[in-house]
Amino acid sequence: xxxxxxxxxxxxxxxxxxxxxxxxxxxxxxxxxxxxxxxxxxxxxxxxxxxxxxxxxxxxxxxxxxxxxxxxxxxxxxxxxxxxxxxxxxxxxxxxxxxxxxxxxxxxxxxxxxxxxxxxxxxxxxxxxxxxxxxxxxxxxxxxxxxxxxxxxxxxxxxxxxxxxxxxxxxxxxxxxxxxxxxxxxxxxxxxxxxxxxxxxxxxxxxxxxxxxxxxxxxxxxxxxxxxxxxxxxxxxxxxxxxxxxxxxxxxxxxxxxxxxxxxxxxxxxxxxxxxxxxxxxxxxxxxxxxxxxxxxxxxxxxxxxxxxxxxxxxxxxxxxxxxxxxxxxxxxxxxxxxxxxxxxxxxxxxxxxxxxxxxxxxxxxxxxxxxxxxxxxxxxxxxxxxxxxxxxxxxxxxxxxxxxxxxxxxxxxxxxxxxxxxxxxxxxxxxxxxxxxxxxxxxxxxxxxxxxxxxxxxxxxxxxxxxxxxxxxxxxxxxxxxxxxxxxxxxxxxxxxxxxxxxxxxxxxxxxxxxxxxxxxxxxxxxxxxxxxxxxxxxxxxxxxxxxxxxxxxxxxxxxxxxxxxxxxxxxxxxxxxxxxxxxxxxxxxxxxxxxxxxxxxxxxxxxxxxxxxxxxxxx
Amino acid sequence: xxxxxxxxxxxxxxxxxxxxxxxxxxxxxxxxxxxxxxxxxxxxxxxxxxxxxxxxxxxxxxxxxxxxxxxxxxxxxxxxxxxxxxxxxxxxxxxxxxxxxxxxxxxxxxxxxxxxxxxxxxxxxxxxxxxxxxxxxxxxxxxxxxxxxxxxxxxxxxxxxxxxxxxxxxx
Numbered sequence: 023x024x025x026x027x028x029x030x031x032x033x034x035x036x037x038x039x040x041x042x043x044x045x046x047x048x049x050x051x052x053x054x055x056x057x058x059x060x061x062x063x064x065x066x067x068x069x070x071x072x073x074x075x076x077x078x079x080x081x082x083x084x085x086x087x088x089x090x091x092x093x094x095x096x097x098x099x100x101x102x103x104x105x106x107x108x109x110x111x112x113x114x115x116x117x118x119x120x121x122x123x124x125x126x127x128x129x130x131x132x133x134x135x136x137x138x139x140x141x142x143x144x145x146x147x148x149x150x151x152x153x154x155x156x157x158x159x160x161x162x163x164x165x166x167x168x169x170x171x172x173x174x175x176x177x178x179x180x181x182x183x184x185x186x187x188x189x190x191x192x193x194x195x196x197x198x199x200x201x202x203x204x205x206x207x208x209x210x211x212x213x214x215x216x217x218x219x220x221x222x223x224x225x226x227x228x229x230x231x232x233x234x235x236x237x238x239x240x241x242x243x244x245x246x247x248x249x250x251x252x253x254x255x256x257x258x259x260x261x262x263x264x265x266x267x268x269x270x271x272x273x274x275x276x277x278x279x280x281x282x283x284x285x286x287x288x289x290x291x292x293x294x295x296x297x298x299x300x301x302x303x304x305x306x307x308x309x310x311x312x313x314x315x316x317x318x319x320x321x322x323x324x325x326x327x328x329x330x331x332x333x334x335x336x337x338x339x340x341x342x343x344x345x346x347x348x349x350x351x352x353x354x355x356x357x358x359x360x361x362x363x364x365x366x367x368x369x370x371x372x373x374x375x376x377x378x379x380x381x382x383x384x385x386x387x388x389x390x391x392x393x394x395x396x397x398x399x400x401x402x403x404x405x406x407x408x409x410x411x412x413x414x415x416x417x418x419x420x421x422x423x424x425x426x427x428x429x430x431x432x433x434x435x436x437x438x439x440x441x442x443x444x445x446x447x448x449x450x451x452x453x454x455x456x457x458x459x460x461x462x463x464x465x466x467x468x469x470x471x472x473x474x475x476x477x478x479x480x481x482x483x484x485x486x487x488x489x490x491x492x493x494x495x496x497x498x499x500x501x502x503x504x505x506x507x508x509x510x511x512x513x514x515x516x517x518x519x520x521x522x523x524x525x526x527x528x529x530x531x532x533x534x535x536x537x538x539x540x541x542x543x544x545x546x547x548x549x550x551x552x553x554x555x556x557x558x559x560x561x562x563x564x565x566x567x568x569x570x571x572x573x574x575x576x577x578x579x580x581x582x583x584x585x586x587x588x589x590x591x592x593x594x595x596x597x598x599x600x601x602x603x604x605x606x607x608x609x610x611x612x613x614x615x616x617x618x619x620x621x622x623x624x625x626x627x628x629x630x631x632x633x634x635x636x637x638x639x640x641x642x643x
Numbered sequence: 644x645x646x647x648x649x650x651x652x653x654x655x656x657x658x659x660x661x662x663x664x665x666x667x668x669x670x671x672x673x674x675x676x677x678x679x680x681x682x683x684x685x686x687x688x689x690x691x692x693x694x695x696x697x698x699x700x701x702x703x704x705x706x707x708x709x710x711x712x713x714x715x716x717x718x719x720x721x722x723x724x725x726x727x728x729x730x731x732x733x734x735x736x737x738x739x740x741x742x743x744x745x746x747x748x749x750x751x752x753x754x755x756x757x758x759x760x761x762x763x764x765x766x767x768x769x770x771x772x773x774x775x776x777x778x779x780x781x782x783x784x785x786x787x788x789x790x791x792x793x794x795x796x797x798x799x800x801x802x803x804x805x806x807x808x809x810x811x812x813x814x
Contacts, residue, residue, distance in 0.1 A: 062774050065785030098774030246730030249771030284714045285770050325673055325712025328768065342672030343704075344711035360670075403732045403773035410774055441731070477731050491734055495768060501711070629740070633791055 030304045032312040034190035037181065037305075044182035052087040053129060054107040055079075058170060060094030060256055061249075061288060063101035067118065071102055074121040084130045090179070093257015093292075095170035096411030097157055100140060105170070110151045113138040143407070143429065157408045160426045162389070164397050165373045166413045169257035174292045177299040180260040186305055188379035189264050192271055193313040196379075201272040202228065205375065207383030209395035214240055214331070214368030215443065215472040216548075217394070217461035223365060227355040228273045230363035235275040238359065238366040239266055240336060241282040241289065244328040245444030246495065248475035250399040250411055251369035255282065255289035258373065259296035263319065265372030267306065268379055270317040273365055278319040281336055284326045293321055328445075328499035331473075332547050333358075333366045335501065346503045347547035368473065370399055390416030394460030398471070404441075404478035405432045414459070421455040424478060435480035438579075439563070443472030445492045445499075446552035448559025449485060468559040470552070484581035485564040486571050490518040492556035500549065507550030510541045514557060522582045526572035531561055580642035583627050587643055590631075592617040594639035601631035601640065657682065658693045669698065673708060676715065685716045713754070716763075723762035723801050726780040727794070730769025733777040741777060741794045742766050748795065762801060 031037045046052075057063075057072045075089045095103050100114035106128045113124060116138060127133045139148040140155050149155040152170075163169075172179035180186070192201050206221030227235060239262060243251040255262060266278050282290050297319055300306035308316045327345045329335045335345035337359045358364025374396060378386050386396045394416040400423065403409050407429030414423060420440060424430065431437045439449040448469030450457070457463050461471050479488065497511040514537050517530050538554030545551045561568060570576045577585035590601075590610075595617035602610040602618055609625040612618030617639075620631070632640040651659060661678050665671035675694065680686050686709055695702040709715045727745070729738045742753065745764060751757045753766035772778050775787030779794050786797060 061770070061772050061785075065772055065775055065778070065787060098772070101774070243771070244768070246734075246769035247732045247773055248769070249773060252771040285767060322674060323677060324714075325677070325708070326714035326767075327712050339673060340670060342670050342708070344707050401773060403776070404735055445731075475731070477735070479735065483735060488735075491731065491739075499768075 030302065032304060034194045034311050037186060037190050037311065041181050041184070041187070044178050047087060047179070048182050051108055053085055054087050055089045055129060056092045056105040056107070056170065057089070058093070058095050058101060058103040059091040059288075060098070060101075060253055061286075062094065062098030063103055064288070066102050068102035068104075068116075070118060071104065071116060071121060074118060075104075075125065078121065078125040078129075082125070082130065084125075086129060088173075090173040091175070092171060093169045093174045094253035094411060095152070096166060096253065096413075097152075097155070097408070098411070099409040103170075105152070108132075109134075110153075112140065112149065112152045112155070114140050156429070157410065157412075157427055160418070160422060161413050162397055162415045163413045164377050164386075165254060165261075165370055165399055166257075166411065168261070169253060172258065174257050174259055175295050177260060177296070177303055180258070184380070185260050185376075186264055188376035189267055189271075189305065190311060192268055192379055193311050193315060198228070198272045198274060201268060201379065204383040205272065205378055208374075208378045208386040209383075209390075209393075210371065210374055210378065210386065211394060211461060212368060213370035213374070213398065213473065215470065217471060220367060220371055223355060223367070224269060224273050226353065227275075227363050227365040230356040232356070232361075232363050234277055234362060235273055236359045236362055236364040237266055237270050237273060237275045237278045238333075238336070238340070238364060239278065239280040239372050240331065240333070240366055240368045241280055241286070241293075242324045242331045242336060243283055243286075243369070243473060244331045244499075245473050245475045247403050247441075247477045248401050248444060248473050250401050250474050252283075252286050252289055253411055254369050254373050254399075255286065256292050259289075259292045260300065261373045261376055262293070262369055263296055263300055263306065265375035266319060267310065267317055268375050269365065269367070269372065271315055275365070276317050278317065279340055279359075280319060280321045281330070281340060282321060282323055284324045290321060290323055297321065327501070328495075329501045329547070329549050332549055334547070336366065337364065344501070346501045347549070349546060370474070391458060391460045393462055398459070398474055400474045400476045402428050402476050402478070404476075405435065405480040405483070406430070406478040407432050416460045417458045419456050419458055420450065423459070423476065424455065428478065431478060431480050435482065437478070438481050438483055439479045439485065441469075441477040441479060441488070441556075442475065443470035443555070444475050445495050446470070446549065446555050447472045447475070448555045449479070449488065449563060450559075451563040468555065468562055470555070482579055482581065484522075484577050484579035485560045485567045486518065486577075487522055487579075487581050489557045489560040490515065490522050493518055493553070496549065496553045500553075504544075504546035504550060506541050506544045507546065507553060510537050510545075510550075511553055513537055514554070518557070521568065521571045522577075522585075524571065524575040524582070524585050526568075528572060530572060531565070531568050534561065583629070587622060588620055588625060588627065588629070588632060589641045589643045590618050590620055591639045591641050594637050596637050596639070598636065600634050600636065604630050604634045606630060654690060655693060658690065658697050662694070662697050667698070669700070672698065672700070672705070673712070676705070676708060680715060685719050688717070713767075716754070718756065719760075721756040721760050721763040723782055724765070724780075725762045725798060725801075726765045726767055726770070728768075728770045728772070728776070728778040728780075729766045730773065730776075732773040733769075736776045737790065738777040741779070741789065741791050744791050744795055745798060749798070762798070 079086045104113045104116045141148050152158045210220040211217040330339045330345040332347045335347040339345040399413045441449045493515045500507045502508045580586040609621045749757045751764045756763040779786045779789045
């Protein structure tokens with residue numbers, strides 16, 4: 023990692039001068055090796071690759087400008103990812119033994135190592151750079167633009183790519199009111215899920231009575247299946263900081279907080295580093311860039327409670343209390359943290375701000391749909407060919423995201439639904455795939471934008487079980503403060519448990535509906551109010567699956583244990599005896615060279631044989 | 644305070660240091676408790692009591708926080724940490740069955756520690772590595788695409804006490 027003694031800038035001109043020097047580093051002809059160290063690539067050993075490349079550079083004088091660790095490229099499926107400049111050659115699934123070859127051929131020799139390039143499964147065409155890969159082609163990256171380009175632990179890298187230029191511009195040429203107007207003009211809406219207009223929120227906070235005012239960055243990305251905020255915090259922490267400083271300037275705040283989820287240690291590490299560097303550089307703290315404006319930021323780690331993603335619960339947590347939400351009629355922009363005016367935005371929202379100031383609100387407003395402007399980052403995951411982070415303009419259709427960028431459902435299976443909006447969102451079936459994605463359209467379909475999780479489900483996914491999974495999640499995460507949420511979720515889960523165990527009764531679905539209505543109308547916070555969404559949306563679009571479970575005691579997706587049976591395919595069975603050996607209840611019989619048979623009376627449906635069979639000869643029927 | 648410090652016990656000293664680190668701010672109670680847990684491996688009841696006294700807060704307040712947030716534990720952790728992601732994607736790809744298998748074979752609940760203290764088992768909601776699902780993290784090392792059998796092999800292969808210390812020293 024780059025350890026540089028950053029200069030302290032006392033005026034915007036200083037920063038600009040330094041930027042000219044630092045830019046040299048990013049001239050396209052410079053030799054650079056970039057290794058992704060986002061959580062996905064790091065889990066596959068990319069840190070070791072970094073060490074090996076560093077060693078190679080030390081041993082051979084190849085004129086390499088830098089070997090840098092960079093943040094998530096988004097294409098986690100293909101990690102570890104290594105990009106070599108000049109030429110931005112994009113290598114995927116790089117392993118330790120490949121380092122020597124990449125170094126010798128590409129870094130020293132300027133030749134491409136074909137076998138490490140991404141190959142399109144459909145066309146067989148190899149892609150030399152990220153721009154040639156279909157996964158990236160349909161994307162439009164604003165928030166993620168510098169992810170994978172800069173070293174997130176180096177403020178110099180950030181400055182070199184115009185970092186903190188928006189701050190310099192605002193502090194020297196704009197009044198707080200003008201900054202606010204620019205954000206209002208952009209039409210930016212909160213990326214955390216609510217979709218509330220950011221500018222309007224800022225204005226309410228700015229105009230609220232009471233001092234001091236606080237700004238908070240919500241990095242408590244709790245939705246399972248969503249990791250865009252993690253990647254932004256890990257891959258470009260200074261952008262989040264710069265956004266916050268700009269927001270503080272517009273609102274008139276002197277203290278900010280970043281609340282980061284406990285499960286994201288790397289994000290905390292990078293943000294801590296960024297704060298320290300920004301302070302040393304005079305970009306954070308007292309008298310920023312000599313403008314007289316002061317603002318500082320502190321990091322708090324979450325304690326592992328999903329409900330803390332809710333703004334009032336998060337503020338309770340920042341006050342050192344259990345994260346219990348409170349009624350929303352008291353607005354946090356007037357009475358938030360410590361009862362002071364508080365403006366809370368999500369990581370992605372903050373990260374949009376520097377670009378808005380630099381390029382103008384009108385520019386952002388030119389992207390997207392009428393009421394949803396700009397881009398949105400989604401984490402496209404589940405049963406999909408290309409898993410990863412995608413940033414797309416609002417208004418793109420679900421089909422484009424899933425088929426064009428995601429490469430369709432994995433292993434040629436049939437698409438069943440896409441779940442958006444996290445646990446409180448809903449499942450959208452195939453007939454609505456041509457819906458343009460924006461805040462209002464998704465809500466209209468009974469789901470929501472949420473923070474941007476997009477989980478693809480195929481024919482093997484039981485929608486009743488999915489609803490049960492989310493409900494179980496929410497029941498565990500319900501803080502228990504209000505009765506409808508605490509008791510309602512438990513009751514709904516009880517009913518769903520019965521259904522998935524084949525004990526459902528006619529009338530159960532109607533009962534679920536009634537409880538859902540109570541929750542929606544009476545729960546205290548957004549968690550409870552929307553908690554029934556996964557159940558309601560699956561009933562709306564997949565009522566037949568509920569009926570199959572309840573009336574026929576059958577799970578059409580063959581996922582709910584007990585609602586389908588195992589059978590051995592005589593033609594595929596090679597009589598290897600593995601299933602017989604592993605069956606815990608000795609329900610499988612068969613001689614050598616004779617296809618085996620499962621005694622259905624003895625079988626406990628544990629699934630061990632299905633798991634163990636090397637020939638896929640165990641069928642679910 | 645300076646006069647008092649000379650006579651502080653090691654336990655009191657620890658609390659004093661933690662509280663000072665955050666300037667004694669009530670709002671930083673959770674970070675204080677996180678530090679205490681990082682240093683002790685869990686939240687010892689006696690230390691919580693000392694922290695409550697030092698912060699002049701009722702013990703119930705600390706207990707409420709400790710039991711509300713899932714990352715806090717009130718019992719010592721095992722020699723190893725096995726964390727299984729049961730976020731949506733991992734669940735869709737079979738993490739539920741893995742979790743059941745571990746709990747059954749080792750008689751351990753999610754959030755608990757095996758009776759022999761071999762490992763603490765956590766089932767967490769999404770570690771944000773969905774591209775690698777299902778993910779299991781053993782002592783900080785990520786294992787991607789695990790199945791029931793490969794996960795069980797990993798858990799069964801956890802080194803005994805001596806090896807564990809060695810591995811830790813190496814890390």
